[in-house]
Amino acid sequence: MRTRSAVKILVYKLAVVLALACLTAPFAPAQQTAKKSYVFKGKVESVGPRTVTVANEKIEGWMEAMTMAYPVDKPEVLKTIKAGDQITATVYDGDSTLHDVQVVAPAKK
Numbered sequence: 001m002r003t004r005s006a007v008k009i010l011v012y013k014l015a016v017v018l019a020l021a022c023l024t025a026p027f028a029p030a031q032q033t034a035k036k037s038y039v040f041k042g043k044v045e046s047v048g049p050r051t052v053t054v055a056n057e058k059i060e061g062w063m064e065a066m067t068m069a070y071p072v073d074k075p076e077v078l079k080t081i082k083a084g085d086q087i088t089a090t091v092y093d094g095d096s097t098l099h100d101v102q103v104v105a106p107a108k109k
């Protein structure tokens with residue numbers, strides 16, 4: 001009998017713990033699923049083996065107007081862009097990587 005009631009208490013405690021977990025879970029901090037994104041615009045100055053140097057426009061809250069080397073999300077893109085190309089890309093908070101680079105105006109010959 002004593003064993004049986006001990007098990008009952010244990011089951012009850014477990015139920016309480018699970019109920020509390022269910023109640024508190026929705027209030028847990030949200031996971032970082034969607035970082036803030038910005039539209040990046042600039043002119044390619046040079047293309048390196050891993051980065052592209054771009055003279056970019058100022059992006060409020062992300063980067064001042066400057067010329068600097070940026071990593072890219074896909075290395076293949078470094079073979080298709082060249083100095084003088086006007087590009088756009090998507091960038092995210094806390095990350096200088098250029099995502100989804102697009103040439104909007106190819107370099108003039």
Ligand SMILES: [Cu+2]
Nearest residue numbers: 063064066068
């Ligand atoms: Cu910069």
